[in-house]
Amino acid sequence: MKILICLSNVPDTTTKIKLAGDNSAVEKAGVQWIINPWDELALTRALELKEASGGAITSVTVVTVGGADVEPTMRKGLAIGADDAIRIDAEPKDAYYVAAQIAEVAKDFDIVMTGIESSDYNSSAVGGMLSEFLNVPSVSSVSKMEIEGGDINVTREIDGGSEIVNVATPFVAIVQKGITKEPRIPAMRGIMMARKKPLNVVAAAEVEALTEFVSYELPAAKAACKMVDAENVSELVSLLKNEAKVL
Amino acid sequence: MSVLVYTENWDGKFKKLSFELISYANEMAKQLGTEVIALSIGNVEDVELKSLGAYGAAKVVSVNDDKLASLENQPYAGVIAEVAAKEAAKVVLLANNNAGKAIAPRLSVKMKAGVIAGATEVPSSYDPFTVKKKVFTGKALANVVVKSDVKIVTLAQNSFGLVEDAKDAAVEAFDASVEDVKTAVKETNKVTGKVLLNDAEVVIAGGRGLKGPENFGPVEELAELLGGATACSRPVSDEDWRPHSEHVGQTGKIIAPNLYFAFGISGAIQHLGGVSSSKVIVAVNTDKDAPIFEAADYGIIGDAQKILPELIDAIKAAKAE
Ligand SMILES: Cc1cc2nc3c(=O)[nH]c(=O)nc-3n(C[C@H](O)[C@H](O)[C@H](O)COP(=O)(O)OP(=O)(O)OC[C@H]3O[C@@H](n4cnc5c(N)ncnc54)[C@H](O)[C@@H]3O)c2cc1C
Numbered sequence: 001m002k003i004l005i006c007l008s009n010v011p012d013t014t015t016k017i018k019l020a021g022d023n024s025a026v027e028k029a030g031v032q033w034i035i036n037p038w039d040e041l042a043l044t045r046a047l048e049l050k051e052a053s054g055g056a057i058t059s060v061t062v063v064t065v066g067g068a069d070v071e072p073t074m075r076k077g078l079a080i081g082a083d084d085a086i087r088i089d090a091e092p093k094d095a096y097y098v099a100a101q102i103a104e105v106a107k108d109f110d111i112v113m114t115g116i117e118s119s120d121y122n123s124s125a126v127g128g129m130l131s132e133f134l135n136v137p138s139v140s141s142v143s144k145m146e147i148e149g150g151d152i153n154v155t156r157e158i159d160g161g162s163e164i165v166n167v168a169t170p171f172v173a174i175v176q177k178g179i180t181k182e183p184r185i186p187a188m189r190g191i192m193m194a195r196k197k198p199l200n201v202v203a204a205a206e207v208e209a210l211t212e213f214v215s216y217e218l219p220a221a222k223a224a225c226k227m228v229d230a231e232n233v234s235e236l237v238s239l240l241k242n243e244a245k246v247l
Numbered sequence: 248m249s250v251l252v253y254t255e256n257w258d259g260k261f262k263k264l265s266f267e268l269i270s271y272a273n274e275m276a277k278q279l280g281t282e283v284i285a286l287s288i289g290n291v292e293d294v295e296l297k298s299l300g301a302y303g304a305a306k307v308v309s310v311n312d313d314k315l316a317s318l319e320n321q322p323y324a325g326v327i328a329e330v331a332a333k334e335a336a337k338v339v340l341l342a343n344n345n346a347g348k349a350i351a352p353r354l355s356v357k358m359k360a361g362v363i364a365g366a367t368e369v370p371s372s373y374d375p376f377t378v379k380k381k382v383f384t385g386k387a388l389a390n391v392v393v394k395s396d397v398k399i400v401t402l403a404q405n406s407f408g409l410v411e412d413a414k415d416a417a418v419e420a421f422d423a424s425v426e427d428v429k430t431a432v433k434e435t436n437k438v439t440g441k442v443l444l445n446d447a448e449v450v451i452a453g454g455r456g457l458k459g460p461e462n463f464g465p466v467e468e469l470a471e472l473l474g475g476a477t478a479c480s481r482p483v484s485d486e487d488w489r490p491h492s493e494h495v496g497q498t499g500k501i502i503a504p505n506l507y508f509a510f511g512i513s514g515a516i517q518h519l520g521g522v523s524s525s526k527v528i529v530a531v532n533t534d535k536d537a538p539i540f541e542a543a544d545y546g547i548i549g550d551a552q553k554i555l556p557e558l559i560d561a562i563k564a565a566k567a568e
Pocket of ligand 1: 013037453454455456457479480481482483494495496497498499510511512513514515516517518521531532533534537549550551552
């Protein structure tokens with residue numbers, strides 16, 4: 001069994017977003033790039049499952065759609081423990097474009113895992129689109145994944161609870177928090193080994209994006225916080241009631 | 248031409264979210280000079296279906312099939328695509344919740360229709376079709392153009408509100424061709440009778456500043472008093488002081504209540520990513536320099552454990568007035 005992890009290369013979560021090119025783009029200079037947090041969790045879980053599988057899971061591959069600038073993030077994926085990496089050489093235009101590209105390579109895998117969203121464009125779309133391109137089932141909001149023998153059970157979050165779903169390969173798991181506790185951090189040995197692991201670059205397929213991000217804005221600055229004295233809590237209640245009208 | 252809305256139901260009932268979607272669709276339909284058609288999937292009684300008319304739905308298409316009993320995105324997307332074609336939908340709307348996130352992307356590929364996930368406003372232009380959405384977890388906004396003929400939009404929660412526009416909605420039962428379900432639900436665990444975090448108008452959250460799980464009693468009491476839900480910061484759920492389902496923020500739930508209380512929460516950027524769409528934020532923190540005060544509307548510098556019971560008493564007193 002082979003697992004494919006879709007890695008998105010995103011700005012570190014503490015990045016202050018600045019705009020560039022007359023607000024037509026987001027400034028990339030000076031940004032620290034990381035593996036999208038959910039993708040990192042997916043990769044960690046895939047490695048745990050591989051290690052526990054007694055050889056049934058033969059490989060964990062990472063794939064990213066992007067230019068050569070995403071390779072350091074992919075190397076980090078290899079350092080965490082992925083066996084090999086595929087870079088699809090194209091600028092990601094939109095979720096549809098990315099999913100269509102990944103579908104080309106994902107055909108050869110039994111389980112594909114993506115994060116519930118990419119922390120840059122927050123579209124929660126690539127996993128679902130990919131499963132439709134592949135015409136395979138997908139399970140979203142996955143917070144647990146167990147493989148025992150050939151039996152695969154995933155837990156997905158639903159409104160007010162969760163469901164355990166039994167699913168056969170091939171399928172796409174769209175994962176969120178809970179899938180594993182902490183993402184793995186690359187160790188020195190992993191970083192050394194990652195340099196020698198294969199990172200294959202493949203050409204992009206001809207695909208039309210369906211949407212276009214034409215311009216960006218920064219959110220309006222918030223008014224200053226109104227401070228209430230700690231000795232006068234009832235003042236807060238009257239402000240919430242009469243001024244903000246939310247009580 | 249029409250604007251088609253997928254209105255999810257919960258045990259046969261619609262929620263505020265469904266009515267908000269219809270209100271949003273109605274505004275769009277007016278601007279496009281067309282009408283709103285709602286699509287309901289599952290077993291919902293006619294009176295409930297007709298209630299969507301109150302916010303402007305002209306017609307409700309109801310699809311009920313045993314194979315759709317569990318929420319499987321593949322057959323659901325198939326049904327929505329079939330109805331969208333039948334009703335010549337120009338725009339298909341869904342909520343940006345668990346179901347919408349699972350269905351909209353599949354629908355996009357099926358219909359070769361571009362999707363904007365988490366729209367916060369009605370389109371600023373219809374030609375080209377341009378909608379604003381949050382990106383970088385609320386740190387920026389983007390204007391996105393959909394280039395395909397049919398457009399799919401999911402609406403960010405609590406971003407439009409309810410606008411009544413009473414119509415006598417016609418109910419039409421429709422026999423859709425439903426694909427076979429390829430996954431099997433083995434077990435469902437649901438809490439009932441509690442206000443769900445994503446639906447709550449008021450959310451009371453506690454952070455590491457509350458010092459331990461034993462101090463969350465007043466947080467629950469305040470939630471109960473205000474008919475709200477409880478939430479927490481990530482370290483609080485990581486340390487199992489509170490259930491994971493309560494974790495809000497960039498990597499947890501993204502919420503947009505009318506009123507959000509942060510007790511002993513520092514206001515890290517990842518936390519704010521999940522709560523900054525709240526209409527009003529109240530922060531209580533011992534540290535006057537805590538970043539939460541930059542995001543808050545009202546603040547108290549003080550010990551959360553001391554303030555919480557006082558606040559509960561003050562609200563009770565105000566309610567008794
Ligand atoms: C990739 C990534 C994703 C993340 N995602 C999330 C996320 O989704 N959600 C999230 O919440 N965090 C997230 N974090 C963690 C985030 O960076 C912060 O560490 C976290 O939000 C801090 O939680 P806290 O405010 O409860 O605790 P702390 O940072 O420890 O702050 C506690 C606060 O309580 C105050 N305090 C102490 N005693 C009292 C008292 N008696 N009364 C009142 N106030 C008191 C302190 O002044 C302090 O401000 C993420 C981090 C990373 C790196």
